[in-house]
Amino acid sequence: MTGGAPLPRRRLFGYGIGAVGTGIFGVAPGLLLLYYLTDVLGVPAALAGVLLVLPKVWDTLISPAVGAASDREAVRTARRTRLLLAGAVSQPVLFAALFLAPSPGVAAVWTGVVFLLAATANTCYLVPHMALPVEVSDRPDQRRRAMAWRAVFSTVGILVAGGLAPLLVETAGGGRGGYALMGAVLGAILAAVLLAGVAGTRWIPSRPGPRPLGLVAALRTARGNRPFFVLTAANILQVLAAAVMLAGVPYAAAYRLGDYGLTSVMFMAMVVPSVVAVPVWQALTRRYGAVRCYLAAVVGFGALAAALYPAITSVAGVLALTAGIGVCYAALQLLPQSLVLETTHADRERTGHTQSGAFTGIAAAADTGSLALGPGVYALVLAVSGFRSSDFEHPVAQSGTALTGLLAGCTLLPALLMLASVPLVLAFRRVSPGAAPVTPDAVAAG
Template identity: 45%
Template structure:
């Protein structure tokens, strides 16, 4: 089958690279702040039980499983003077900041009533985020046909992602805990984070106005047909499975950090160094992962990154056995090892996804990046929420006692072990399972070049092509 004219292979203007990367301020902020503080906000400020809180953090994101592919399908079909994706970026910029701020603007509620309010507000924010994120992730495969250029574009994205995660993850707890009244602190935090979301979404919309636009072709006739095609794309399914299994542990680590800091390390303020150890390597090691991927291949580096994540997480199980003077530095060191691995599991799969999208366009003759990125972002958001939800269930079954901001609760020994096991054993098991998927993914750089050079000889089930 003759494919569509390929995307341009010339180097993208630096302004476009930076403009696109700035969009990660929004994706990094929204992916971090709810995962870091929403569960703790529910259980330790609004006095919501851990079991109900698990539903609140998970169900709104489960909606993305249906919503994101639909948005991807619609953006594939969009015809606009601004291109097919940028109108959606603008729509997200106009809705996401407002809906996010609303999550933390709850009236004086507690327990189940507070949980219902937060769930509805979070659902609206998740919808607005999908409107922005799905088309945003689809853009690189259409902006350039050069695999190295796409990796460079991803490096800008991950660099700004790391900055956004560090900034929002450090800023949000500091503002929320910096007021005498907890409710006021969280409202101010919601407004400040909404400002970051506005900056990121508008920057991506304005910064990509000079980006090359894809040559449009007809996508599949229906959403069901597009999902069916994605299911037959073996490289996508393997990569998607690995990414989801690695994203759930990331959600667990974010959700568990405030509990580890407050109940095991004895200082709620310790959440800041824990968070820095987890996400700081995104900025520091990203160039190293990029260089290693060019030398050794993306798949090999992804396996190495996952191994580091597993080792650091599993080592945390020893924290309750250590004296107080050693528990904190040991925890920081373990989480830093996790952070180096987390950096690789963030950058490399996205770079590999753009390869899969480019290959699909060459083989099928159709531009349907939206359906793949819709499924991908749905999986990412669901996995992060599943991580927080799974951690909340561990707390519930281990006997964790919820509280409000005015009371101090002594947790039973079982709950303390649950806090640690949820951040160590469970993530390690999931990361170990992801190795099966990564090892079976076989679109290496050399094989990709050969397949793009002769797409008519390749089918998704032809492993020897």
């Protein structure tokens, strides 16, 4: 770790820039891939859901192993560079290939295989990158600053994925050509920011423990950290809620608002306020505490998501509610990760190992699994409500039941999932009394 001096902005920038790439990959497939499969390639909704879930299930399974491997590399070399570099080199190429499916007959197989490889590359980068804030400084406020920079840069990546990607598809005329152009442009952006993130984090010394631990030993050592696992359980429901909503945005724009191009507008309406809201949530956290702000964001997100259902007839109303969801989403990006960071760092006193790689591997597995289930759950809603897939050249009319299902699936269902996490957030407060993460000073970004 670095000493007690404040971290210069150039180092925070060098760390944060890589999160643009993780933000892009975390959002773009969830937002675009299901619609691409069902309405461009003509893949049935149920099969499309399976194709999206299986690679992420694999990703979920390997994330803890990648985290333990990152810790072993850090013990031996005092850096986490090798896995970061492997992910940075392979992920952009695989992302571009994801939207270059050949003939319709093999499109489903191509998409499933390439998505599995791309998700694996993302895990190789994401897990060690998430582990680094634990090691940037001995000071909690400087760790919080690093996490805040990561949240802002991740939101920029989300903005690129949700704002630029659908716009590129539309500009190129939609269809297979539009998605191919989008994949190539975002792949180039991924290459630039991920490689910059590798170069910008070489200054961070990593010392997770006195000796390298295998996966089983790492998980055995980590399992006593009850606050971490309660918080992770809450985050699973929250990420799942956001992923289900994300998967439904193109359908709501195309079928209920009558314009697929509004996908970008809706995303901009959500993400731009979330960028601005990060420092506001930091200020509120200093005054009211992390858990209170966290709860407020969870309840606010759930209430606003439910309100979208009756508001779908008004574009202005939808955009206003989406902006409010963006404000709440900023807290859900910042506060859970900040709290996890401090529970991980505090575990050093209990075990003698910081194990940031192992913990972030588990957290990444939870996030990845939830992100994977989101499109799959939404695809199941589409299938149950009678949604009919079609290719780009031959659209079909949807039944009233299908239109109701696709709207409820991206509004009411996410609201229920988000509100279901409230008891777990309250449980986290109970099991971590006096811990640094639940006091205002410990979660404030310097």
